[in-house]
Amino acid sequence: MAALRGPDPVLTLAPMQDVTDLAFWRLMARYGGADVYWTEYFRVHGVSRPEKFILESIIHNPTGKPVVAQMIGNDIPALVRTAKELQQYPIAAIDLNLGCPAPVVYRKCAGGGLLREPNRIDSILGALRDACSVPFTVKTRLGFESPGEFDALLGIFAKHAIDLLTVHGRTVVQMYRPGVRYDLIAHAAHTLRCPVLANGNVHGPVQALKLLAETKACGLMIGRGAIRNPWLFDQIRQHRRGEKIFLPTGRQVLAYIHELWEAEVTLDVPELAQAQRLKKFMNFIGEGVPQAEQFLHEIRRVETRADFFRVCTTHLDHDQPMDLEPALS
Numbered sequence: 001m002a003a004l005r006g007p008d009p010v011l012t013l014a015p016m017q018d019v020t021d022l023a024f025w026r027l028m029a030r031y032g033g034a035d036v037y038w039t040e041y042f043r044v045h046g047v048s049r050p051e052k053f054i055l056e057s058i059i060h061n062p063t064g065k066p067v068v069a070q071m072i073g074n075d076i077p078a079l080v081r082t083a084k085e086l087q088q089y090p091i092a093a094i095d096l097n098l099g100c101p102a103p104v105v106y107r108k109c110a111g112g113g114l115l116r117e118p119n120r121i122d123s124i125l126g127a128l129r130d131a132c133s134v135p136f137t138v139k140t141r142l143g144f145e146s147p148g149e150f151d152a153l154l155g156i157f158a159k160h161a162i163d164l165l166t167v168h169g170r171t172v173v174q175m176y177r178p179g180v181r182y183d184l185i186a187h188a189a190h191t192l193r194c195p196v197l198a199n200g201n202v203h204g205p206v207q208a209l210k211l212l213a214e215t216k217a218c219g220l221m222i223g224r225g226a227i228r229n230p231w232l233f234d235q236i237r238q239h240r241r242g243e244k245i246f247l248p249t250g251r252q253v254l255a256y257i258h259e260l261w262e263a264e265v266t267l268d269v270p271e272l273a274q275a276q277r278l279k280k281f282m283n284f285i286g287e288g289v290p291q292a293e294q295f296l297h298e299i300r301r302v303e304t305r306a307d308f309f310r311v312c313t314t315h316l317d318h319d320q321p322m323d324l325e326p327a328l329s
């Protein structure tokens, strides 16, 4: 993938269901943005059609950067059919999700559930490799139960000459708990011929560059850290150039939250539903606010726009610089 082989490490925005839609991409791009954007996953099964709203984000991609279309599923003819259809749109690659830890997904042997069935992965990758004339990429965890499964998976990825591997350095059963195995991401980068993106808890510019050096990954995929801190991609670039890292003031963070509300909320739903939508983002942003527990406690109880911004203003209406790093990262 040419976009991933630049002189600089490539910084990508992770796929996040119900988060990384067109409006969110546009907002991220305004704050500096990623070099490549992943769609949230297209659900693929016997009679599925690519979800229109995800296609819209590809067609009207507001970022000016390449987009990778991600699929989740295990039905080979359906995956092949969908891959062929998606390639009629302006995408940089087709990506297969081998990491989703949600029980409703993995019990159906899709996403992270496929990691329990390496033979099935082998067949799927073989079929998709043939079906893709654009680069074909995979996003995986280390295994289902144990990181001991990782080497066998790497063998399968190598066999099918995938064009890029993103490694979220946790197992499926580990969900999002601490203990990301960056050493195993380094192992993948060392073992495979294709570029490897490191993923999992990237939360600040200094740590990001340390991870790149440690893992020798070609770049980073960042999810929750970018929701919390949309300046993060530019901060990493600044740090890499040896420049002073920009830190937003509380008031600038507050302005970001206002923009997020405007971008993500539709006025045709009740105000409570609007607030609930924003709370999803605040779970991540709140971790970077001093007295995070108190802030999140208050924000989770609001029911109106006015209350939502009253809480945000109480905590963020100041000129102090904020690094937005979670207290426990």
Ligand SMILES: Cc1cc2nc3c(=O)[nH]c(=O)nc-3n(C[C@H](O)[C@H](O)[C@H](O)COP(=O)(O)O)c2cc1C
Pocket: 014, 015, 016, 017, 018, 019, 039, 040, 041, 070, 097, 099, 100, 139, 168, 199, 200, 201, 202, 221, 222, 223, 224, 225
């Ligand atoms: C709300 C949310 C939705 C997610 N949806 C997807 C998805 O659609 N596809 C996928 O491969 N991973 C998905 N993930 C996982 C992220 O892409 C990423 O691997 C994970 O959050 C770890 O990276 P981070 O620590 O930078 O957030 C999701 C994660 C979150 C928090």
